[in-house]
Amino acid sequence: MDNPDFSAQALRQAQVQMPEHGGRLRRAVAEYGIPLERWVDLSTGINPCGWTIPLIDNQTFMRLPENDDELEAAAAEYYGSSDLVPVAGSQEAIRELPRIRQQLFGESRVGVIAPGYEEHRYHWQLNGHQVERLAAEQIETELHRFDCLVLINPCNPSAVRFDQATLARWHQQLAARGGWLVIDEAFLDTEPQQSMIQPQMPSGLIVLRSLGKFFGLAGLRVGFLFADAEIRQMLSRAIGHWSIATPSRWLATRALWDTSWQQEARTWLESSRQRLVRLLEEALEDLPGSLQGRGLASTGLFVTVQIDDAAELAHRLAQQGILVRYFEPYSSLRFGLPGNEHEWRHLARSLTEATAAESQIQV
DSSP states (O other): OOOHHHHHHHHHHHHSOOOOOSOOHHHHHHHHOOOGGGOEEOSSOOOTTOOOOOOOOGGGGGSOOOTTSSHHHHHHHHHTOSOEEEESSHHHHHHHHHHHHHHHHSSOEEEEESSSOHHHHHHHHHTTOEEEEEOGGGHHHHGGGOSEEEEESSOTTTOOOOOHHHHHHHHHHHHTTTOEEEEEOTTOTTSGGGOOOOSSOOTTEEEEEESSSSSOOGGGOOEEEEOOHHHHHHHHHHHOSOSSOHHHHHHHHHHHHOHHHHHHHHHHHHHHHHHHHHHHHHHHTTSTTOEEEEEEEEOSSEEEEEETTHHHHHHHHHTTTEEOEEEGGGTEEEEEOOOSHHHHHHHHHHHHHHHHHHHHHHO
C-alpha cells in the first residue's frame, strides 16, 4: 500500500515548480558562445570583493564538525544575540521552517512578499500551507488574514525596505494570535543597525542571516536562524549534528571576527552602489519609455531597474559578456556590483552599445 503522506507530498512537489536563480553563468556560456573567462557575472548580488580566504590546515578537513567550537560565539558577537542555530546557508532554514510550522500548528495561511526570493514561497507551498504573494503596499491592510508573514529586508530583487517600527508592529499583531513574522536579512549586513535580531528573541519572530552575500562566501553554505528556544530546538533536531562542514565553520568564524575587513567592506560597497546607480541612470535615461514606476532602487549589493523592454536589454548585454538577472513578471533587471576597474569599464561600454542599439530599433 502507498504511504499517503508521501503521496500527498509527491503530488504537491509535482504541482509546485522549483524557482529559477541567478548565477547560471555556464548556461550563458553555452547559449552565447562566449568563453567563461570573458564574462562579467552581475547576476547574483554577491559581494565581488568578498572576505579573503586564509590558509587552512589540512587537519581541519579530517575532523567531523564540532558544535562546541567558536562559531556560535563569533556569530553571537557579530549579530548581537546568542539565540541562534547555525545552518547550511539560510536555505536550510528556509526549507525547514514550513515543516516546523506544520508540525506545531498544521496548515497555515502564509503571506510571502512579492517580488521576492522564490524559495520562500516554494517551500511553504510544498509543505501544504496556503500561500499568497503580497506586494509591499498590501501588507498593512491584508495582514489580518494570515498566520505567517514572510519578508525579505531589504527585499531581493525590489530593494524595498521595511522600518523597524513597522516590523515590530506586524510581529506583535501576528504573535498575538500564535503567528510568525519571518524576516530574511540576507542583504542587511551593509546596514546592520536596521536588523530585527534581538538579544533575547521573542516568540513569533524569526530572522535569517547568511555569510553568502556581504562576506562573498556563498560557497561555504553558512547561515544562522534567530528565534525562540522552541523553534531553535526543533530546527536543531531536524538538521542534525553535522549540517555545516568543519572547514566552513572554521572559515566563517574568522570572517565574523574580522571587524576591520567588515568596516572597509561597508565603505567600499556603499561607494560602489552609488557608482552603479549613476552609471545606470546615465545609460538608461535616453531609452524610449525611460524608467517606469519607481524605476531604479538599490541595496548595498545590487541595483534593480524597471524598464519597458528589460528582456531585450538583458539579451544585448549578454551578447557582450555581461550577465544580469532578468525578472520577467516585473520587466526588471538586477545588476550586481562589478569587482574591479576592468569590469566597470566592460559594463559601461556594454551599456552604451546595448542601449544605443535598442534605441535605434525602437525609433
